Amino acid sequence: MNILYIMIPLSILLGGGFLAAFIWTVKSGQVDDLVTPAHRMLEDSEREGRSANE
């Protein structure tokens, strides 16, 4: 069971990492509008070069 001493910190680190990533996406406004990007993607053939963020 000693493996737990590695696995638990790892799992918490992993979970914390995802949480941090989530918080970053919210703070940077990526989830403010969940409707338009789905449509934008469909019609966006000639604009590959443009970044998704302003």
Place this chain on the structure above:
Amino acid sequence: MDKAYDFSFLDQESFRDKYAEGPNGMRFFVGGMSCSRCVRKLESLSENMVGVKSVRVDLGRSLLRAEIDPAQTSFSRLAKKIADLGFEPVPLAKEVAGDQQKRREERNELIRLGVAGACAGNIMTFSFATYLGDTAEFFALFAWLSFALYLPVVLYVAVPFYKGAIASLRQRRLSVDLPMAVASLTGFAFSTVQLLRGRDDIYFDSLSGFLFLILASRFAQRRMQARFLKPEDSTESLRLSRARQVQEGRWEWVPLDHLQPGHRILVHSGETVPADAELEGRYAHFSLAWLSGEFKAQTFLPGATVPAGARLTSGEARLIVRRRIGETQFGKILEQVEKADLSRIQTIHLTDRWAQRLLAVVFGAAVLFLVAYWPVSSEEAIRRALALIILACPCAMAFGTPLAFASALSRARRKGLVVRSARAFENAAKADTIFFDKTGTLTEADLTLIEEDPIPTHLQQLVLALENHSLHPIAFAFRAAFPVSGPLPQVDEFSEVPGEGVSGYIEGRFFELRRADDSSAEIGCTLYENRKPVARFRFAARLKPDSLQVLRALRGQGYKIKLLSGDQREPVMALAKNLSFDPADVHFGMSPADKAHLVSQTPGAIMVGDGVNDSLAMLQAGVGVSTCGGVEAALKSSDVYLTGPSLNGVFELIRISKSSLALVRQNLAISLIYNVSAGVLALLGLVNPFVAAILMPVSSGFILLSTWVRSRA
């Protein structure tokens, strides 16, 4: 017709201060965006139009944000381009601090939810390992890990509950936030003490679990509410935010608040007079429909004072401002609506009566038990009383109620209703009286020719020729009714007498169209040839196609239906007879204040209307419903907005409200059963953390299931 395309005012400094965000950005509310092609069309403006740096569309909220290079283009050119593409851009006033604050709070709420989910999930893995496995050597480690993971929950996630609880205590009310706050804090304190003493009754898992569930359901409700087009977002309409000021023979747009008494203004046909103002030069016709609900246009002679809110029906009018809009009756109504709008938003979170009772019982029982059991064993008394509060956390009201309303909101949306607060459902389900406004609500907003005998084609052409230059509502009704066949006859010596009619010579004969109202129509007129009457025409605002049907359905369900109108007795009574109203339920000649007074005499009623003249009544009503095409003040003062032309939405609103309230009651019943049984178990001392960890999700599961089953039905 250049009205829709005239955006030149956007380039003036006084307007840029109001609208522009940052040095070169502006937001527009854009009507008519519906699909991915629209997104593409608008966003590619940044490539196809010189000087447009970026265009971002938010389809969900019908917003567009653009950034331009002022050296190469201007906001007015951009707005015109958007209009040319077939959309209706309305510039939005720049975000005030309040809007930004709101957006920040929305984001924070999502972050809280994420933190709660992550912590609760991880605590759950540790506690379930403890409950299920032989983890004696890890027990202390797991317990301390749970403690560490609960810290962000108690210190960050639960903060809104503390704030809500304190706010409700200040107002001397019980709210759902109170038990959440008490459970979160006392549960934390108790579990920490037990942890330090090496005991195993630690509730971190159940506490974080239910806080997460409650946050999630509240978030779902709020998202559902926010997804609707918020009328207040789109109300920054141009109609009342600017005026044409005349200086040295030329007019120029100025912001409304720049107007001062003595300024000369110009009003075009179809526009609203932005201040109490004295008419100059020629007579003019104004419709006071938005104020009084009366359809007939009234003629004002030079020197007369035209009230703010009157709409010019034809031509142009020059006026001198006498009183600023804020001091006019119209402006005061708008102001009241504005104020009420703010207070209305604050009342959304207050809890229901049932929930308050349940809360009082749970807390009362816990305190009673604590006092009664204290002599037997003080530790056991605290332990069991706390277990009661934590377990009997009124999940259904904290969780089931927002969930039920979220599902009702989404059903309402599918039926074309924009519901601004979940409270509207509660009030709509309780109401037993419905007030309807006449003009624009039960009837169409425009006049229609009532045809009885077919009119010969040559007469039709004569009438069209006589009315060719008129912008009176009657003229529009004629144009809608009669097809043009070939060139219109020539009219010589044409003259128009205000309030009377038009006349002229056609092919040597003298023709006259004169007003002749009779009791069965709103407006009538007669055509004379060489002073002998040859045809009579009658006009009325036509009933909306399903008015009769909706009224019949509502009467069938036992609702008391009343008709309110600012219009005169005859047209109102004629309409009321067609719709089989009891004369006692018909009120005519009502001023906005009369309407509001009458509605306030019947507490909890539903008021359906569309104009400024209805907005005060809507505020007094339990539920204000504004119909499609209503004006801003009506939208702002209403709780529900019908997006389709059909009045059937009123019927749907009641149906959805009743079923959602039944669901709320069902969820409350489930939670009552759960609360009573869990409470008894807790007081008997049979609850340990393991039992709590199982009971908690089971009750939530039941509520989810019941909500799901009901919302499918």
